Amino acid sequence: MEKIIQKVKNLSVGFKSQKGKEISILKNITTNIKKGETVGIVGESGSGKSTLALAMMGYVKQGLFTMGGECIFNSSNLLAMGNRELEKVRGRKIAMIPQNAGQSLTPNLKIGYQIDEALKLHTNLNKNERDKKISELLNKVRLPSPETIALRYPHELSGGQQQRVAVGMALAGNPDLLLLDEPTTGLDVTTQAHVLELLNFIAKDTGTSMVYVSHDLGAIAQVSDRIIVMYSGEIVLEGPARDILKQPIHPYTYGLLKSIPKLSLAGLPDSMPGSQPQPGAKTKGCSFYDRCNLAEDKCKKNSPNLEYVSELKTSVRCFNYKKLIEQKSEKQSNIKRNEKNIKINEILNLTDVSISYAKQKLLDQIFNKITDSNPTVKDINIDINKGETIALVGESGSGKSTILKSIAGLLRTKEGNIKFDQDRILSNDLKKRSSGDLRAIQLIFQNPDESLNPNHTVEEILAQPLKLYFGLSGEELKNNIIGLLEKVRLGKFYLARYPRQLSGGEKQRVAVARAFAAKPDVILCDEVTSALDVSVQAAVLNLLQQLKEDFGTTYIFVSHDLAVVRAISDRVAVLYQGRLCEIGPSKNVYKFPSHPYTEVLLGAVLEPDPDIKPKLVAEDIVEDKPPEKGCCFQGRCPRFLGDKCKNETPPWQIGDNGNAIRCHINIKDLEKKQNGN
Amino acid sequence: MFFLIIKRILLGFITLIIVSLITFVGTEVLPGDACTTYLEREAYGAALEACYERLGLNVPAHERYLSWAYNVIQGDFGYSLSGQMPINEVLGPRVKNSMVLASAAIIIGIPIALILGIVTALWRDKLPDITISTVTIFAMTIPEFISATLLILIVAIWLEWLPGIVIVPTDVTITELLPNIILPVIAIAMIMTAHMARMVRSSVIQVMSSDYVQMAILKGVPYWKMVFKHVLPNALLPAINVVALTIAWLLGGVVVTEVVFNYPGLGRLVIESISNRDLPTVQALAIILASIYVSINLIADLLxxxxxxxxxTLQIRK
Incomplete structure (x- = not known):
């Protein structure tokens, strides 16, 4: 039998509520981590997955306490150890790679010092050996020129580089167990794929056991041998990665997998109703009862136990898992989107739009102009049709949100104009826009926590646009608000609630309702689902689609998540460094990506399927600024031609499928090459 | 970096010009002028004319401003009205006295504030925090004139340990002044220390709950090493600006305390010259106080x- 290195036994962690009641966040967790294996812990926010990982290091966050159980490492219970003893385990035997490396590296200390600190604590090397080891570690995590990186401060590195430094630092003590808490969340798609590949390499190379905590089943699928699915502080499913992903026998996992949009499938994913219960809210019965479509009476009264199914080597916490085994994994049902009612009526025309963030010099301020030879966003020409959903995709820094802000009037354009309804040019200056133009274009932001005023009730939030644009009041106003709430499937009783009393999904629904209150023609969606859990994301996407069909609204949808874009958009525009690379109907762009950048992006997407590996075609370098001349993608292009790409701005080409790309290579050749891959 | 310093110094200079203009215009628009105040009931006819002539008040305002500004740049503030002395001679000892008071308060107050702030933060919600926090809240909320009066009552009158008020000439030597400043320093330091300790406490607590401190713990860094290497440098940075403002406030004269203790510092001079309508001195004080604030803030920002x-890096890149 394989050696077990960490044994979690009946672990419960909780906090004391204000009324003095003990509320558990982790309930009776028992599991083992074997030597050399990678275990993925997956769950939505609030499922207790990070708390579990931290407990495996003997760390319980402030405000929480251990209610019972043990975490046994090397035959001693970490949770009963004093700080002195723990200092010898942490970093040396068990190391952590944190979620947000940018915030987890001490800002006033150089990278080299921070790694050296770990080496000093956990090895007996002398100064020279340590310096050599630092270079070695930075080399191992594939950072360019380790000597210079060591002299930098954390903020001088890009997100991907910071994450690599964190990995290097964790490896400094040569640990037996690595805990990874969402190590790739917040990174760009291509960077994420590269970091995962690095982690896989390290796991194989050093034989370290890993515990990989993430909400992202795509990332989990790429690294894990075994998967633990958590829901509401309990393990609901545990077993070999492949079996769990291919045949999930717990209804929650089943629904979760179906709610993830996939690149290979067009159309919206199925959504799961409801949301995870708050800690302490549920006292008896199965915690998934409210959202389960297999639920029976007994599920309400009794909590199921974790049951081992020997033929699948899987443990499951469900009375009815057999039903899911019998139910042969059918094809994803896919709510078909109605793609026909797009009229060829242009509603927004962006002509030669350039936007610059450059600070105005005094002279330019006086003459009220912007001089910047290399603006952040340049030469954007997009015609948007009434009723279509057009998506802008690209990595961070691609200018997608900048374009949205410009359309909304929040940012001035440097050159070019934005025409509305084919005849009116929208003013650059928000104050000069007419009330009608303002009403016609509405924004939904990424984070509803920040976009909803915490001191206003839902009723007040929704009343504002109605009063402002339509002058409603009294009974009529109230009826309209209730109507809006019904449209986003929230009941009347939400009227008096404050944003903090709503769940993430409910808040975003209120934000959607507020946008629709203005009866807009165009809604700008800025990463509207990125802050939401997967199952909630699917529901919000479905809602947006439904509303669009009812009102004929046009969406401009900005997202970094290519699978989400695939699910919702009719047309997609791929941006790199503020320049358009490719634009075309979604189904064709995804099926026949022609531009090398589109190819790179799509290749890096992680699918929740262990058989689909990401293709890494280009380095994940971060460029500060777009190049002065030539093609915007020259710095990273896997099909770089040389001087031509460096000096000449590539021409537009239109392929047979309706994709337009900007590249020097003939579009037909590009398509052939990519199909050949 | 160099360019930045030059820019900030220039901006500071502009601030001073604006302050001087405002005070000048302010004294101009007020009804009455230096001569009418000085001559009181005799302010008419030949006497008034003679006074105007003597003080040069009969030339147009802008010319007076320019010649005044020209002299100020050369370090000459002109004559005070009440004492008929050069203002420089009036100000000199006052600035020195205020500096002595301020330095003493700073030397005692800042280290204590840092220690109290750090201790309360590290033992948050434990006994040391609860006791110290309660005391600091009291020290913060009791107004200085009450604490100063109580100090005089207890230490000077009941115990008779120290002089209750400062009865020395304005231009005493520092050694003679020292025993006199103990009570005023305690009165000032109490409020100042309490404010700063609370600031440091919340700053340290914020840093202690940051991701990078959690990371340092999980890296196995011993507690005190973590406190000194990872927590304090980051927590004390924002304190620099608060300390700077406190120093400026101290140097600018702690009016109430100086009045209660009859201390011959800048603060009392401000009060005196305003009530005497000694406008040239008021102008000079305004400029001096403004330059103290500007220069100390500049130093703090650069630090x-x-x-x-x-x-x-952000600045260099720009």
């Missing part, structure tokens, strides 16, 4: 910039 690597 933060130098100590905070994040800001440093």
């Amino acid at each position: 933060t910039l130098m100590l905070n690597p994040r800001l440093k």
Whole structure:
């Protein structure tokens, strides 16, 4: 039998509520981590997955306490150890790679010092050996020129580089167990794929056991041998990665997998109703009862136990898992989107739009102009049709949100104009826009926590646009608000609630309702689902689609998540460094990506399927600024031609499928090459 | 970096010009002028004319401003009205006295504030925190004139340990002044220390709950090493600006305390010259106080910039 290195036994962690009641966040967790294996812990926010990982290091966050159980490492219970003893385990035997490396590296200390600190604590090397080891570690995590990186401060590195430094630092003590808490969340798609590949390499190379905590089943699928699915502080499913992903026998996992949009499938994913219960809210019965479509009476009264199914080597916490085994994994049902009612009526025309963030010099301020030879966003020409959903995709820094802000009037354009309804040019200056133009274009932001005023009730939030644009009041106003709430499937009783009393999904629904209150023609969606859990994301996407069909609204949808874009958009525009690379109907762009950048992006997407590996075609370098001349993608292009790409701005080409790309290579050749891959 | 310093100094200079203009215009629009105040009931006819002639008040305002400004740049503030002395001679000892008071308060107050702030933060919600926090809240909320009066009552009158008020000539030597300043320093330091300790406490607590401190713990860094290497440098950076403001406030004269203790510092001079309508002195004081604030803030900003690597690169890139 394989050696077990960490044994979690009946672990419960909780906090004391204000009324003095003990509320558990982790309930009776028992599991083992074997030597050399990678275990993925997956769950939505609030499922207790990070708390579990931290407990495996003997760390319980402030405000929480251990209610019972043990975490046994090397035959001693970490949770009963004093700080002195723990200092010898942490970093040396068990190391952590944190979620947000940018915030987890001490800002006033150089990278080299921070790694050296770990080496000093956990090895007996002398100064020279340590310096050599630092270079070695930075080399191992594939950072360019380790000597210079060591002299930098954390903020001088890009997100991907910071994450690599964190990995290097964790490896400094040569640990037996690595805990990874969402190590790739917040990174760009291509960077994420590269970091995962690095982690896989390290796991194989050093034989370290890993515990990989993430909400992202795509990332989990790429690294894990075994998967633990958590829901509401309990393990609901545990077993070999492949079996769990291919045949999930717990209804929650089943629904979760179906709610993830996939690149290979067009159309919206199925959504799961409801949301995870708050800690302490549920006292008896199965915690998934409210959202389960297999639920029976007994599920309400009794909590199921974790049951081992020997033929699948899987443990499951469900009375009815057999039903899911019998139910042969059918094809994803896919709510078909109605793609026909797009009229060829242009509603927004962006002509030669350039936007610059450059600070105005005094002279330019006086003459009220912007001089910047290399603006952040340049030469954007997009015609948007009434009723279509057009998506802008690209990595961070691609200018997608900048374009949205410009359309909304929040940012001035440097050159070019934005025409509305084919005849009116929208003013650059928000104050000069007419009330009608303002009403016609509405924004939904990424984070509803920040976009909803915490001191206003839902009723007040929704009343504002109605009063402002339509002058409603009294009974009529109230009826309209209730109507809006019904449209986003929230009941009347939400009227008096404050944003903090709503769940993430409910808040975003209120934000959607507020946008629709203005009866807009165009809604700008800025990463509207990125802050939401997967199952909630699917529901919000479905809602947006439904509303669009009812009102004929046009969406401009900005997202970094290519699978989400695939699910919702009719047309997609791929941006790199503020320049358009490719634009075309979604189904064709995804099926026949022609531009090398589109190819790179799509290749890096992680699918929740262990058989689909990401293709890494280009380095994940971060460029500060777009190049002065030539093609915007020259710095990273896997099909770089040389001087031509460096000096000449590539021409537009239109392929047979309706994709337009900007590249020097003939579009037909590009398509052939990519199909050949 | 160099360019930045030059820019900030220029901006500071502009601030001073604006302050001088405002005070000048302010004294101009007020009804009455230096001569009418000085001559009181005799302010008419030949006497008034003679006074105008003597003080040069009969030339147009802008010319007076320019010649005044020209003299100020050369370090000459002109004559005070009440004492008929050169203002420089009036100000000199006052500035020195205020400096002595301020330095004493700073030397005692700042280290205590840092220690109290750090201790309360590290033992948050434990006994040391609860006791110290309660005391600091009291020290913060009791107004200085009450604490000063109580100090005089207890230490000077009941115990007779120290002089209750300062009865020395304005231009005493520092050694003679020292025993006199103990009570005023305690009165000032109490409020100042309490404010700063609370600031340091919340700053340290914020840093202690940051991701990078959690990371340092999980890296196995011993507690005190973590406190000194990872927590304090980051927590004390924002304190620099607060300390700077406190120093400026102290140097600018702690009016109430100086009045209660009859201390011959800048603060009392401000009060005196305003009630005497000694306008040239008021103008001079305004300029001096403004330059203290401007220069100390400048130093604090440059210090933060130098100590905070994040800001440093940001500025250089710009």
